[in-house]
Amino acid sequence: MSTWIDVSALDAIPRRGARVVKTALGCVAVFRTAEDSVHALDNRCPHKGGPLAEGIVHGASVTCPLHNWVFSLETGLAQGADEGRVATYPARVEGGRVLLDAAFLRGRVAAE
Amino acid sequence: MKQKLIVIGAGMASGRVLEHLVEQAPEAYDITLFNGEPRGNYNRIMLSPVLSGDKTYDEIVTHDDAWYADHGITCRFGERVAGIDRAARTVTAPGGEVLSYDKLLLGTGSNPFIIPLPGHDLQGVIAYRDLEDTERMMTMDAGKRVVVIGGGLLGLEAAAGMAARGAEVTVVHIMGHLMERQLDESAGFLLRRALEDKGITVRCQANSKQILGQDGHVRALQLDDGTELPCDLLVMAVGIRPNVALGADAGLAVGRGIHVDDQMVTSDPDVLAVGECVEHDGAVFGLVAPLYDQAKVAAATLLGQQAAFVQKELSTKLKVTGCDLFSAGDFAEGEGREDIVFRDPARGVYRRLVIEKDVIVGAVMYGDTADSNWFFGLIRDKTDIAEMRDTVIFGPAFQGGAPLDPMAAVAALPRDAEICGCNGVCKGQIEDAILGGATDLGGVRAVTKASGSCGTCTGLVEQVLAVTLGDEFVIPAAQGICGCCDMTHEDVRRMIKSQRLTSMPAVWQACDWKTPDGCHVCRPALNYYLLADWPLEYADDPQSRFINERKHANIQKDGTFSVVPRMWGGITTPDELRAIADAADKYAVPTVKVTGGQRIDLLGVKGEDLPAIWKDLNDAGMVSGYAYSKGLRTVKTCVGTDHCRFGTQDSTGLGIKLEKILHGAWTPHKLKLAVSGCPRNCAEATCKDIGVVCVDSGFQVSIGGAAGMDVKETELLISVPTEQEAIDVIRAVTQLYRENARYLHRIYKWMALVGLDWIKERIEDPTERAALIERFEVSQSIYRHDPWAEHVTKQADTYQPLANLSLEAAE
Numbered sequence: 001m002s003t004w005i006d007v008s009a010l011d012a013i014p015r016r017g018a019r020v021v022k023t024a025l026g027c028v029a030v031f032r033t034a035e036d037s038v039h040a041l042d043n044r045c046p047h048k049g050g051p052l053a054e055g056i057v058h059g060a061s062v063t064c065p066l067h068n069w070v071f072s073l074e075t076g077l078a079q080g081a082d083e084g085r086v087a088t089y090p091a092r093v094e095g096g097r098v099l100l101d102a103a104f105l106r107g108r109v110a111a112e
Numbered sequence: 113m114k115q116k117l118i119v120i121g122a123g124m125a126s127g128r129v130l131e132h133l134v135e136q137a138p139e140a141y142d143i144t145l146f147n148g149e150p151r152g153n154y155n156r157i158m159l160s161p162v163l164s165g166d167k168t169y170d171e172i173v174t175h176d177d178a179w180y181a182d183h184g185i186t187c188r189f190g191e192r193v194a195g196i197d198r199a200a201r202t203v204t205a206p207g208g209e210v211l212s213y214d215k216l217l218l219g220t221g222s223n224p225f226i227i228p229l230p231g232h233d234l235q236g237v238i239a240y241r242d243l244e245d246t247e248r249m250m251t252m253d254a255g256k257r258v259v260v261i262g263g264g265l266l267g268l269e270a271a272a273g274m275a276a277r278g279a280e281v282t283v284v285h286i287m288g289h290l291m292e293r294q295l296d297e298s299a300g301f302l303l304r305r306a307l308e309d310k311g312i313t314v315r316c317q318a319n320s321k322q323i324l325g326q327d328g329h330v331r332a333l334q335l336d337d338g339t340e341l342p343c344d345l346l347v348m349a350v351g352i353r354p355n356v357a358l359g360a361d362a363g364l365a366v367g368r369g370i371h372v373d374d375q376m377v378t379s380d381p382d383v384l385a386v387g388e389c390v391e392h393d394g395a396v397f398g399l400v401a402p403l404y405d406q407a408k409v410a411a412a413t414l415l416g417q418q419a420a421f422v423q424k425e426l427s428t429k430l431k432v433t434g435c436d437l438f439s440a441g442d443f444a445e446g447e448g449r450e451d452i453v454f455r456d457p458a459r460g461v462y463r464r465l466v467i468e469k470d471v472i473v474g475a476v477m478y479g480d481t482a483d484s485n486w487f488f489g490l491i492r493d494k495t496d497i498a499e500m501r502d503t504v505i506f507g508p509a510f511q512g513g514a515p516l517d518p519m520a521a522v523a524a525l526p527r528d529a530e531i532c533g534c535n536g537v538c539k540g541q542i543e544d545a546i547l548g549g550a551t552d553l554g555g556v557r558a559v560t561k562a563s564g565s566c567g568t569c570t571g572l573v574e575q576v577l578a579v580t581l582g583d584e585f586v587i588p589a590a591q592g593i594c595g596c597c598d599m600t601h602e603d604v605r606r607m608i609k610s611q612r613l614t615s616m617p618a619v620w621q622a623c624d625w626k627t628p629d630g631c632h633v634c635r636p637a638l639n640y641y642l643l644a645d646w647p648l649e650y651a652d653d654p655q656s657r658f659i660n661e662r663k664h665a666n667i668q669k670d671g672t673f674s675v676v677p678r679m680w681g682g683i684t685t686p687d688e689l690r691a692i693a694d695a696a697d698k699y700a701v702p703t704v705k706v707t708g709g710q711r712i713d714l715l716g717v718k719g720e721d722l723p724a725i726w727k728d729l730n731d732a733g734m735v736s737g738y739a740y741s742k743g744l745r746t747v748k749t750c751v752g753t754d755h756c757r758f759g760t761q762d763s764t765g766l767g768i769k770l771e772k773i774l775h776g777a778w779t780p781h782k783l784k785l786a787v788s789g790c791p792r793n794c795a796e797a798t799c800k801d802i803g804v805v806c807v808d809s810g811f812q813v814s815i816g817g818a819a820g821m822d823v824k825e826t827e828l829l830i831s832v833p834t835e836q837e838a839i840d841v842i843r844a845v846t847q848l849y850r851e852n853a854r855y856l857h858r859i860y861k862w863m864a865l866v867g868l869d870w871i872k873e874r875i876e877d878p879t880e881r882a883a884l885i886e887r888f889e890v891s892q893s894i895y896r897h898d899p900w901a902e903h904v905t906k907q908a909d910t911y912q913p914l915a916n917l918s919l920e921a922a923e
Contacts, residue, residue, distance in 0.1 A: 005917070007914060007915040007917070008914045008915055012914060013914065014654070014655055014910075015655065016629065016655040016656075017654075017655050019910070019913070019914035020913050020914060021913060021914050021915045021916075021917055022913045022915070022916040022917060022918050023917045023918055024917075024918040027913070030914060034628065034629050048669065049670070049671070050671070051667075051671040051719075054659040054662075054663070054667065054671075054719075055632070055659070056631075056632040056635060056636075056655070056656070056658070057655065058627065058629055058630055058631045058632060058635065059627055059628055059629060059631075061631075063631070063632035065658065065659040065667055066667070066669065068632060070631075070632075080558055081557075081558040081559055081561065098914075100917075102917070105917065
């Protein structure tokens with residue numbers, strides 16, 4: 001059962017940018033693309049732990065600010081020659097508000 | 113029995129027809145030559161050397177009175193033919209005399225085009241066409257002011273000729289660059305510079321509005337924008353129109369010119385026409401080569417021989433001393449067309465070949481045209497250049513020999529030789545990647561990361577590819593900006609300037625980006641180019657900046673940040689030090705360190721604490737040190753005359769001034785300066801991007817040092833006597849670097865591409881220096897500010913988490 005919770009207005013996140021949401025289990029990065037779709041991913045690059053929310057967002061990808069690994073915002077998979085995956089969480093926009101699935105966020109450690 | 117031939121017009125084409133006739137069949141015709149001008153044939157294209165004083169009129173006469181007399185030609189000079197009666201086959205002379213002909217040859221030439229601007233009929237407004245015009249211009253000697261409308265071949269020759277006589281000449285051209293029909297922008301720019309060096313003022317994109325007069329004589333030209341250009345003489349050289357009046361009145365078929373067939377015969381079989389008055393297969397003619405071809409054909413036709421005129425590729429040369437320029441064929445860009453461009457900015461040499469399917473279709477050359485005939489031959493003969501493509505741009509001297517094989521050295525490297533130092537990739541790994549299927553640079557980079565960081569080994573990796581793959585791999589001519597776009601950084605910059613692209617979407621569109629909104633490689637570069645070129649129009653895009661610049665702090669490996677307050681010229685106070693110490697305590701800064709640039713670094717600050725610590729430092733009078741930026745970092749100093757017994761100048765004072773002037777300036781890469789008070793160089797100024805060494809006689813400004821991935825010593829740019837001049841030179845060279853260097857190239861890399869001499873020339877030229885400084889200050893009026901203060905007041909909340917769900921989750 002999904003438990004959608006309202007975390008903020010969409011406008012609080014810059015286009016082609018991200019903000020973080022703090023949870024008891026670490027930070028989740030919420031990305032907003034140029035087309036206004038939102039994606040929630042762990043804010044941690046699997047390579048050296050870089051904060052993905054600080055990266056450059058292009059298309060539906062983000063480039064880690066530490067060593068330029070590129071991840072798909074949709075699948076969390078590393079692009080190109082790099083290997084690795086960032087956990088992704090359901091996220092959507094409704095009436096200009098960003099909604100995340102709290103049940104998913106809570107269950108993520110168990111799922112790993 | 114001799115036939116009667118009447119020739120109307122004693123120009124270059126008809127003159128050549130006469131030569132062919134009297135050489136081949138002196139007895140064939142009884143010839144009468146009419147000419148409106150009171151003289152016979154002369155070489156009209158040599159009028160510019162006459163104007164400039166390099167030749168006299170007598171030297172350009174091609175047929176003198178004796179020649180006409182020797183060949184029995186009846187000359188009727190100064191007589192304009194009144195009419196032609198084709199039915200009766202007669203010509204009426206101005207006095208009413210009627211002469212009959214068997215064959216008539218029209219060589220009536222063309223009329224200069226006069227723009228019907230208000231005031232065009234004033235005295236002192238002339239065209240550049242004949243000896244009278246030339247003589248008129250020759251009176252314009254030292255101190256007289258002349259305006260030439262038209263930046264084409266003719267206008268520039270007129271301008272250069274009068275400038276050579278000491279006149280003050282301004283060329284007004286409606287297009288964006290000179291000689292736009294023959295030259296591309298780059299060559300047009302070089303030509304403009306050369307003319308400006310001769311003291312000629314050039315105004316492009318200038319639209320003439322009206323000609324102002326006084327007492328019936330020209331006084332000034334007024335442009336659309338209201339500018340008035342005072343002048344004693346106004347020369348219009350905007351083009352020519354075939355002179356068809358006589359032919360049209362006689363009922364000949366006329367389009368733009370008098371229609372002729374391949375035999376140069378008009379719609380009347382007994383009337384021929386040659387030269388600028390004709391139209392052949394849709395074309396009209398203004399250059400001399402096809403006119404001579406026509407003359408040969410017309411003579412043959414008159415003698416009953418078989419001949420046909422074929423239009424050929426044309427070439428253009430400008431007859432202005434010191435401006436070596438050549439253009440041939442078609443140099444327009446188009447689908448399937450490729451360019452080979454050679455530039456040597458230091459020597460002012462530029463060559464561009466346009467190639468289509470291994471055949472050269474166009475060539476533009478500036479500065480060194482010695483090989484132009486060879487290139488013209490390749491164009492005319494449609495020579496297949498596939499075999500010599502690599503070296504064709506260097507001209508005939510480099511063809512045919514055995515060039516040294518640049519691959520030999522790479523081929524000889526052992527497998528464990530390191531190719532990419534950044535990522536520790538050796539040749540063997542690259543070879544394995546290629547054997548595994550990588551066929552290009554991107555493929556090798558994806559598998560091995562070789563050349564993926566600083567990129568300096570790109571050439572080597574390409575050579576390994578070439579050696580391993582053999583013919584299957586062609587080294588790309590130029591590296592695209594990134595995977596999103598095939599154009600080079602330089603081409604993208606050129607597009608931004610020439611097409612006035614002032615937003616990122618405009619660049620993506622105009623330069624054919626393959627991705628919707630770029631990537632982390634191209635976006636920061638574009639953001640920089642746009643704000644460097646359009647400081648007033650372009651709005652900086654934080655989402656296209658690396659995190660360091662977006663958050664005005666250096667990100668560390670654990671995601672915390674380092675904060676560096678500015679200490680102007682390395683000077684601080686006990687109060688500032690106390691404030692820094694207090695901030696370090698308050699925000700639990702784990703490490704406090706002195707940086708390599710003489711500033712204090714607070715390492716390990718949490719992202720959400722940044723606005724608060726900045727506010728505390730701002731309150732103590734300190735601003736952002738830009739330690740994170742591709743912009744001015746620090747100006748390192750020694751103590752100079754204040755305390756040092758060797759110091760020759762106030763190096764600390766100059767350092768402070770420079771830092772205050774330059775701070776906030778975004779540059780292609782980080783910019784570090786230092787000022788040393790004497791040649792002992794305690795501030796290590798000779799390994800900075802820009803270094804100043806104070807000496808007894810003044811200030812030595814040197815550039816292009818580095819102490820990073822490469823270690824370089826600076827090279828002397830200029831020695832100046834005063835502090836103000838040192839500051840001016842530094843502002844100018846910084847702006848030159850901003851406007852021209854590729855993103856992420858430090859000054860030494862840029863200098864390696866353009867050459868120190870090229871930079872020197874720009875800086876030493878007082879006009880250019882002043883213009884650079886002006887543009888620098890325009891940009892600094894926007895960007896010389898403290899981003900800390902701005903973020904603290906306007907967007908501190910963006911540094912906080914969007915939401916905190918930790919409590920919710922704990923419930």
